Amino acid sequence: MTSIDNVIRPVGPHAQFNTARHSLGILRAVIVTCRYRIPAVSLRQQSPPLQDAIENALACVILKQGLLGVGIAAEDTKEPLFVHLKAIDMRRMIEWKEIITQATSDININAKDESGSQEGEEEARQEDRLLRSHEKYHEPLWDDLASKPGWKIVVQHDPRQLRLPARDDVLLSFDVSFCFHHAYADGRGGYIFHSNLQRALNDGTRPTELQNHILHLPTPPVLPPAMDPLIPFSQSWSFILRTVWTEVVGGLPLPLTLRRLLGFEASEAEIPWTGAPIDASNPATLVRTLFKLEDEAQLKRILAQCRSHKASLTGLLHALVARSLARRVKDRSFRSSTPISLAGYADPKVAGSAFKSGETIHCLVTATSYDHTLTTCAQLRRNVDELDTPLGSDEAVWALAQxxxxxxxxxxASLPRDDVMSLSGLVGDWHELFRKKYGKERGETFEVSNLGSLDAGLSGSGDEGSDPTTRSWFIDRAIFSQGNSTGPALNINVARVAEHGIYTTVSWQDGIVGVRLVEELADDVQTWVTELGP
Known part of the structure; x- marks a missing residue:
């Protein structure tokens, strides 16, 4: 590898998991979009023009979050590095996208009850355009990573709204998409980014380091430590022996009968359905709405039912997706997974002032999987298709959710002990590990990734009162999507803004599952969720 003189530190073994995937083109971006609202009168009162206000605020976020101000060098090698960027051209970090809508009546906060179905249809068209935008930004690779950060924001808006009357009952709307290389952040990091941006917009500060659209960074930023040693992993002997047995002995070229006898190979009846085999040649990601609930009271009723059944919303979504798939992929079992944030397990002695859980952008996730047996899937299908059991009283659904x-x-509760992420440093070549997956079956049928709730104080529902016209910038919707060619067949992506409901998407690699199956899945889940919280 050629000498690089601006190195800050190696990206770390876990981040290599993501740099390798990007280098190979099998995971290009994660996207978290938030809808920012501001009363027209407040925007008129701000001194800098809108584009300058966004640029100033974004510069403040970069200065606050060390990882956002670095590049990545040698990504295609076994030793990728975070490198110091002495200057960042902010014009390359912000993309403005004008979306002309058929009407702007929805900008008035009182319009929802006035225009009925027409407004609903227009909102649906806007959301569809936004999801098509997500699809577009999942495809490109981040170029020139050694001289430019691997992320950007896309600001989507209807420019005609800027001509609306400067009244306090008129709300302007801007969708800001944070699109990023996974080595820079995880999904929760997307929330942290938007919380920082919202605060910076309201603060209105222009940093002195920003001059003529160039953000100057003369000294290297302080980066949070890599996952290892930040997370104090430990392993039991049983975990080590089990891993060696599975990964080393299981990797030997043994006869099929012996592999099944030793538990290395499932029988055909036990192999979960995971869509088409892994195809690394197609970067296209498709995104659809799985379900949404804008009525916070309705969502709270569903959460209350989850609590009464000792289940979480994430557990319920696993059960609902399995219920729908069982109706259409018959006589097959499924396997699902869920990412788990490791940020709360950080060692404060190692973190120091460079990392604070919930405040510092990082990528700190592990995952756990769950097997949905043939028996469970058959019962789910029978209850809904043969017995027509209402969801609220479907014991199979609630037992699975629980x-x-x-x-x-x-x-x-077991973390950070005996976790597979603790073994990241033992992988000698991440690129080769992923290449060996090409053409093989996927590990999971679907993943449910739940970002949790964006803080109420950021969404215009905090201590300042519930009337959005009494404050400036606030957030009232979040949409999350991801694309992973070697991951599960389906990604269920959950984002919630406190007091403003929940929005869930389903994303998948084009050609891995049929569009009709996904649309039927979305119809099922939206119907069932609505049924649960009338």
Whole structure:
């Protein structure tokens, strides 16, 4: 590898998991979009023009979050590095996208009850355009990473709204998409980014380091430590022996009969359905709405039902997706997974002032999986298709939701002991590890990734009162999507803004599962969620 004189530190073994995937083109971006609202009168009162205000605020976020101000060198090698960027051209970090809508009546906060179905149709068109935008930004690779950070924001808006009357009952709307290379942040990091940006917009500060659209960074930023040593992993002997047995002995070229006898190979009846085999040649990601609930009261009723059944919303979503798939992929079992944030397990002695859970952008995740047996899938299908059991009284659904929830809580309670992420440093060549997956079956049927709730104080529902016209910038919707060619067949992506409901997407690699199956899945889940919280 050629000498690089601006190195800050190696990216670390876990981040290599993501740099290798990007280098190979199998995971290009994660996207978290938030809808920012501001009363027209407040925007008129701000001194800098809109584009300058966004640029100033973004510069403040970069200065606050060390990882956002670095590049990545030697990504295609076994030793990728975070490198110091002495200057960042902010014009390359912000993309403005004008979306002309058929009407702007929805900008008025009182318009929802006035224009009925027409407004609903227009909102649906806007959301569809936004999801098509997500699809577009999942495809490109981050070029020139050694001289430019691997992320950007896309600001989407209707420019005509800027001509609306400067009244306090008129709200302007801007969708800001944070699109990023996974080595820079995880999904929760997307929330942290938006919280920082929202605060910076309201603060209105222009940093002195920003001159003529160039952000000057003369000294290297302080980066949070890599996952290892930041997370104090430990391993039991049983975990080590089990891993050696599975990964080393299981990797030997043994006869099929012996492999099944030793538990290395499942029988055909036990192999979960995971869509088409891994195809690394197609970067296209498709995104659809799985379900949304804008009525916070309705969502709270569903959460209350989850609590009464000792289940979480994440556990319920696992059960609902399995219920729908069982109707259409018959006589097959499924395997699902859920990412778990490791940020709360950080060692404060190692973190020092460079990392604070919930405040510092980082990529700190592990995952756990759950097997949906043939028996469970058959019961789910029978209850809904043959017995027409209402969801609220479907014992199979709630038993599954409770079991998944219990499994998640058990895994979380065990961390950071005996976790597969603790073995990241033992992988000698991440690129080769992923190449060996090409053409093979996927590990999971679907993943449920739940970012949790964006803080109420950021969404215009905090201590300042509930009337959005009494404040400036606030957030009232979040949309999350991801694309991973070697990951599960389906990604269920959950984002919630406190007091403003929940929005869930389903994303998948084009050609891995049929569009009709996904649309039927979305119809099922939206219907069932609505049924649960009338």
């Amino acid at each position: 079991d998944v929830t219990s499994s998640l809580r058990t895994k979380a």
